[in-house]
Amino acid sequence: xxxxxxxxxxxxxxxxxxxxxxxxxxxxxxxxxxxxxxxxxxxxxxxxxxxxxxxxxxxxxxxxxxxxxxxxxxxxxxxxxxxxxxxxxxxxxxxxxxxxxxxxxxxxxxxxxxxxxxxxxxxxxxxxxxxxxxxxxxxxxxxxxxxxxxxxxxxxxxxxxxxxxxxxxxxxxxxxxxxxxxxxxxxxxxxxxxxxxxxxxxxxxxxxxxxxxxxxxxxxxxxxxxxxxxxxxxxxxxxxxxxxxxxxxxxxxxxxxxxxxxxxxxxxxxxxxxxxxxxxxxxxxxxxxxxxxxxxxxxxxxxxxxxxxxxxxxxxxxxxxxxxxxxxxxxxxxxxx
Amino acid sequence: xxxxxxxxxxxxxxxxxxxxxxxxxxxxxxxxxxxxxxxxxxxxxxxxxxxxxxxxxxxxxxxxxxxxxxxxxxxxxxxxxxxxxxxxxxxxxxxxxxxxxxxxxxxxxxxxxxxxxxxxxxxxxxxxxxxxxxxxxxxxxxxxxxxxxxxxxxxxxxxxxxxxxxxxxxxxxxxxxxxxxxxxxxxxxxxxxxxxxxxxxxxxxxxxxxxxxxxxxxxxxxxxxxxxxxxxxxxxxxxxxxxxxxxxxxxxxxxxxxxxxxxxxxxxxxxxxxxxxxxxxxxxxxxxxxxxxxxxxxxxxxxxxxxxxxxxxxxxxxxxxxxxxxxxxxxxxxxxx
Numbered sequence: 001x002x003x004x005x006x007x008x009x010x011x012x013x014x015x016x017x018x019x020x021x022x023x024x025x026x027x028x029x030x031x032x033x034x035x036x037x038x039x040x041x042x043x044x045x046x047x048x049x050x051x052x053x054x055x056x057x058x059x060x061x062x063x064x065x066x067x068x069x070x071x072x073x074x075x076x077x078x079x080x081x082x083x084x085x086x087x088x089x090x091x092x093x094x095x096x097x098x099x100x101x102x103x104x105x106x107x108x109x110x111x112x113x114x115x116x117x118x119x120x121x122x123x124x125x126x127x128x129x130x131x132x133x134x135x136x137x138x139x140x141x142x143x144x145x146x147x148x149x150x151x152x153x154x155x156x157x158x159x160x161x162x163x164x165x166x167x168x169x170x171x172x173x174x175x176x177x178x179x180x181x182x183x184x185x186x187x188x189x190x191x192x193x194x195x196x197x198x199x200x201x202x203x204x205x206x207x208x209x210x211x212x213x214x215x216x217x218x219x220x221x222x223x224x225x226x227x228x229x230x231x232x233x234x235x236x237x238x239x240x241x242x243x244x245x246x247x248x249x250x251x252x253x254x255x256x257x258x259x260x261x262x263x264x265x266x267x268x269x270x271x272x273x274x275x276x277x278x279x280x281x282x283x284x285x286x287x288x289x290x291x292x293x294x295x296x297x298x299x300x301x302x303x304x305x306x307x308x309x310x311x312x313x314x315x316x317x318x319x320x321x322x323x324x325x326x327x328x329x330x331x332x333x334x335x336x337x
Numbered sequence: 338x339x340x341x342x343x344x345x346x347x348x349x350x351x352x353x354x355x356x357x358x359x360x361x362x363x364x365x366x367x368x369x370x371x372x373x374x375x376x377x378x379x380x381x382x383x384x385x386x387x388x389x390x391x392x393x394x395x396x397x398x399x400x401x402x403x404x405x406x407x408x409x410x411x412x413x414x415x416x417x418x419x420x421x422x423x424x425x426x427x428x429x430x431x432x433x434x435x436x437x438x439x440x441x442x443x444x445x446x447x448x449x450x451x452x453x454x455x456x457x458x459x460x461x462x463x464x465x466x467x468x469x470x471x472x473x474x475x476x477x478x479x480x481x482x483x484x485x486x487x488x489x490x491x492x493x494x495x496x497x498x499x500x501x502x503x504x505x506x507x508x509x510x511x512x513x514x515x516x517x518x519x520x521x522x523x524x525x526x527x528x529x530x531x532x533x534x535x536x537x538x539x540x541x542x543x544x545x546x547x548x549x550x551x552x553x554x555x556x557x558x559x560x561x562x563x564x565x566x567x568x569x570x571x572x573x574x575x576x577x578x579x580x581x582x583x584x585x586x587x588x589x590x591x592x593x594x595x596x597x598x599x600x601x602x603x604x605x606x607x608x609x610x611x612x613x614x615x616x617x618x619x620x621x622x623x624x625x626x627x628x629x630x631x632x633x634x635x636x637x638x639x640x641x642x643x644x645x646x647x648x649x650x651x652x653x654x655x656x657x658x659x660x661x662x663x664x665x666x667x668x669x670x671x672x673x674x
Contacts, residue, residue: 113658321450
């Protein structure tokens with residue numbers, strides 16, 4: 001099985017402390033157009049990687065193409081939530097809870113596992129109240145509500161994260177169709193669903209498919225355009241307050257869909273330009289993925305490097321326990337050139 | 338100023354998910370003997386790096402050579418604490434508090450800044466009690482108690498973290514003496530003290546100086562031998578329950594002093610073999626530094642790869658939110674060969 005190789009990864013993000021660069025993050029990135037052509041790339045476009053939660057909008061395609069979303073009358077807010085790595089804030093938890101209720105289901109029907117809320121206030125309140133997190137707080141609970149909606153529509157069984165369950169087979173088909181690659185394998189994700197591998201080029205191609213979907217009229221393209229539009233419309237549902245996906249989508253000068261993934265993955269859909277972006281930091285660092293995706297979007301002209309929420313991720317200050325600025329994170333020259 | 342360069346870093350740690358390697362950590366490591374000769378190395382021994390908290394035992398040398406430790410009757414427990422990145426558990430907090438009390442000082446005399454305790458029970462209890470962390474909880478508060486002891490002994494002023502304060506000048510002298518290099522610069526550490534850069538070879542040389550100090554009788558060597566012995570004797574003070582430094586020191590088949598540092602640094606002192614080890618994961622990942630230092634110590638015959646506490650750091654399982662094993666972390670072939 002292919003291997004993440006640092007030999008071909010390119011330095012993308014630097015961590016400085018005073019006058020010294022103390023850490024360095026390398027990775028791979030591809031910007032691709034709707035014809036599958038690579039417009040720009042760093043590292044190795046052929047690198048095989050698990051896109052993790054960056055594939056959530058691909059996993060949400062069968063929810064629409066099956067007719068399940070229409071049959072359940074899912075609005076854009078819920079479709080954005082189906083593509084989300086939300087932070088388990090009250091707004092996300094209540095939205096997923098209401099969605100499950102309308103399906104006649106409950107928290108125990110989820111298979112994503114309990115995860116502590118990443119919403120600071122809620123997390124502290126739950127500790128004070130000695131309240132354990134449940135599966136609704138899991139960042140993937142919206143995706144799983146989507147899986148359950150599809151499973152119910154298909155009349156399929158409750159173990160919807162099994163790799164051979166109709167829901168996951170549909171996800172695999174959609175993934176391979178729009179990456180235009182046969183996936184060489186899958187890993188089990190943090191939320192227990194299978195996560196399919198593809199090349200960096202394959203994932204950028206899939207994102208360009210989303211970015212150009214509004215120009216086509218087939219069922220899959222319509223679904224992709226609908227999901228991308230839901231993400232532009234509800235960035236708060238896709239991640240949450242203070243999070244990179246949400247703030248950078250809001251900071252963009254045109255509609256952009258952004259989605260983070262675990263282990264340093266990040267993707268972008270740019271419908272005005274018909275471009276897709278896939279990024280993997282080889283070592284899996286989120287701080288570097290956030291910096292690099294912001295830098296790529298600045299380079300593409302979609303983000304302004306001087307915007308406070310862009311600086312927050314692209315060139316953040318490193319502070320110590322006394323609040324003294326001790327260093328900074330910044331894109332490498334390869335991303336700025 | 339020199340730069341952490343991935344061109345010369347070597348793949349040291351792999352993160353697998355199912356059949357796929359999804360992330361990779363590269364770095365530099367040097368094993369050095371008491372004559373300064375490199376016994377083994379990975380990556381670039383000349384790489385200039387900030388050793389961060391891995392330099393704490395070097396920063397504690399002037400506390401002893403000045404006569405301050407003897408004048409204050411510091412026992413081994415406090416000397417271990419002076420070298421510690423402790424987790425702010427009640428045992429560490431009370432020990433530092435008592436130490437400051439004997440100096441006639443208090444928490445507000447510290448300059449390390451407040452840091453939330455890393456002791457899970459205490460952290461939760463403080464949230465429930467709505468109690469803010471103070472500087473005693475800072476992982477460096479023992480080092481700072483040492484700095485204050487030295488400052489008081491020298492009759493120097495209260496701003497002991499200023500780079501030109503006599504305490505920090507003494508630390509720099511000790512650092513340059515035992516690394517046998519002129520430091521090319523410093524950064525301000527998480528705890529506000531200056532942290533001096535040196536090459537990987539220089540830091541391994543310094544650790545070999547500690548490892549062979551008991552064979553010599555000069556003042557600085559006596560101090561180094563005393564600090565290393567304090568660390569072997571009180572691994573619980575050096576880090577705390579569940580932490581890599583503490584558990585791996587306890588798991589070792591012979592006395593070993595281990596010390597982690599921020600941004601993927603780790604060092605080891607092996608007195609029976611007269612060897613010093615310095616390790617830097619280029620991207621700064623702690624999970625990789627813990628895996629790689631364990632692998633190097635297994636390779637040197639000091640740790641048993643089958644010991645549960647060694648497996649915990651060298652070959653840990655990756656589990657998801659449902660507790661399913663989804664992957665593993667493991668040393669690269671370069672560390673196993």
